[in-house]
Amino acid sequence: MQTVVILDCFTVEPSGLGVPPYLSTYVRNAWSALRRARPEADVRYVTIDDVRWCLVGGKPTVEPPLSDRLTYSTTVNRDTAIQLLRDAEIVVVIAGNAVPSVHLHAVNGSFEEIARALACTRGRRYLLGPLSTYALASPVEYAGLFDAVHTHTVTSGDLLLGSRRPADYEQTRRERDSFTGLVEQMPWRPIAELELYRGCTRRKFCDFCNEPAKSPLVAFREVEDVVTEAAQLYAAGIRNFRLGQQTCFFSYRNRDEDAIRALLGGIRERCPELEVLHIDNADPLAVAAPVGLRIAKLVAGYCTEGNCAPMGIESFDPVVIERNTLTCTPEILTRAVEHVNEAGAARGPGGLPMLLPGLNLIYGLPGETHGTHVANLRGLAGILDAGLLCHRTNVRLARAFPGTPLAALGEREPLPSAEHFPSWKADIDFTWDQPMKERVYPTGLRVPGLHSYFIGQGGTWWRRLGSYSIQIVERDAAVPRGTTGDLVVTGHAPRMIYGERVASAS
Ligand code: SF4
Incomplete structure (x- = not known):
């Protein structure tokens, strides 16, 4: 039987995670397309960790009992990964970080590792995922590595040709059937990342963000389409779900409360013994609106505890907000944080709050001064002093992703964070993150x-x-x-x- 291979080198984007145990939309999309395109073929799922395992001689890279982040997510195919790649008629590589990515238990596949893995292949090689944007922006560097590149999705019809636009949802629905054979190759408990829509529903886009460049138009999935996919995953044995592959959960179908109720209720009904149902990404503008409070209550009611609605304030500095079209002000953010707390701060049966806000801050944006950091510390202190709860905070440096207004600025004068980011991050760690951990997870809990x-x-x-x-x-x-x-x-x-x-x- 002919073999085709999905080589998962893991993906990280602002909206969407593809690092095991997360089962990304890209992997499932490639699985469905390959099964349609090659119905007789044996479709194998191989991770970059399988490849590393083989290349170091069939063992971890650190001495047990320590866990090895380079080979942590090996699959049932780990001992034959190189052979599978060599003999495959087709290899679909899934890879790319649209934002910086650091994980305790995983290291995403690098360009060098991918090139090395593909050196042994004889079949056709296709690329899918955020790395595609880099590959298209640097054709010389990637020359000869891939036969075709897919930026968003792959279908049985465009597999050989490559694609620069996403397939419409009706087409991906038609291609999708059972995921059982895929899930069986993962010796971990996967959490399926589900997509609700593409694009950003704001009228003005933040200058640093790659989402509007990736999907300039907003396209929503039908509720029934999402629920059916969840049911297909459930039938394959998946018990953990995250509605995370979109820019704002609250903005699904333009903040349609009834659609969100039908979505969450439908998943609960079709997946009765699910263990995790979480969301990701929340636009504070949507959460701060009156309907945002009502949607937060739906999330707290239908989803499982320990849930998080991460919101990008990005900066509390009004100059940075203005210069980068961030739109969200500290006042709007505070209202959004209050709404999520009102709806979700109560603890569930397992001891954790049902739903808490998360915060995202970015340094290195145009307009930044030393005062930016002071404004951020003051803004965070205000939330702490108000007695509100927050689940987690992500502080990072801006990355100029190809196609964004930030990237169009080209080389810029170094900003203060170029020198001070580590110490500024430490300030936030100890004046905000740690006290908040003590509040949300008190000693003795x-x-x-x-x-x-x-x-x-x-x-x-x-x-x-x-x-x-x-x-x-x-x-x-x-x-x-x-x-x-x-x-x-x-x-x-x-x-x-x-x-x-x-x-x-x-
Ligand atoms: S609100 Fe801003 S950061 Fe969020 S998706 Fe839209 S443009 Fe990107």
Whole structure:
């Protein structure tokens, strides 16, 4: 039987995560297209971790019991990965970071690794995912590496030709059927990333953002289409879902409360024993609106606990907001944070708040001065002083993604964050993140239903599956991966908390 291969080198975008255990829309899209295009073929799912495993001689790159972030997500195909790549008629590579990406348990495939993996192939090679934009922007660097490039989606019809626009949702619906054979190749509990729409619903776009360049027009999926895909995934054994592949969950179908109720209710009905239902991405403008509060209540009511609505204020500095068309002011953000707290701060049966806001801050945007950092610290202190809860905060440096107004500015004079970012980030860690962790996860809180997932130098890391799930470190312990347990919170750090195991979860 002819073999075709999906080589998942993992993807990270502002809207959409494709790092295991997340099962990305790209992987599922490639699976469906390949099954349609080659119905007789054996479609194999291989990760860059499988390739690394083979290249170092069939073993991890660190000594057990430490977990190896380079080979953490190997599949059932890990021992034959190179052979599969060599013999495949087609290899679809899925790769690319549209935003900086750092993970405890994973390292996304680099350009060099992808080139090395493809060096052994004899079949045709196609690229899908955010790396496509870089490949098209740097044709010399990528010359000869791929036979065709797909920027958004791949279908059975355009597989050989490449594509620069997304397939319409009706077409992807027609191509989709069972995911069972795909999920069976993943020896982990996947969390399926689901897409609700493409594009950004704002009238004015933020200058740094690649989403409007990626999808200039907004296109919504039908509720039934999303629910049916969730049901197909559920039938394949998936029990964890995140509605995260869109720019703002609250803006689905233009903030249509009834559609969102039908969506969440439909998933609950068709996937009755789901374990995780979370969302990702929230535009503070939508959340701060009166309908935003009502939608937040729907999310808190239908989704599972520990959920997060991350919102991009990006900067509290009015000069930076103005210069970069960020639109959201500190006042709007505060109202949005209040709405999410009102709807979701109550704790669920597992001890975690149902839904909390997350915050995104970006340094390195035009207009930045030392005063920008002061404004950010003041803005965060205001939220803390108001007694509000926040799940997590992401602070990063701007990256000029090809096609954005920020990239069009070209080389710029270095901004203060070029020198001060590490210390500014540390300021936020200790004046905001850590006190907030202490508030949301107080010492003595018992967190049940955790599983161990990574053994590092400092101990074992525990979490639940979910969106930005809280990481609890059991110090000086090496607990086998996948062990279940309850931990009691004993201490706090900016990015994680510490705990002691008290009992095995039932
Ligand atoms: S609101 Fe701004 S950051 Fe969010 S998707 Fe739209 S343009 Fe991008």
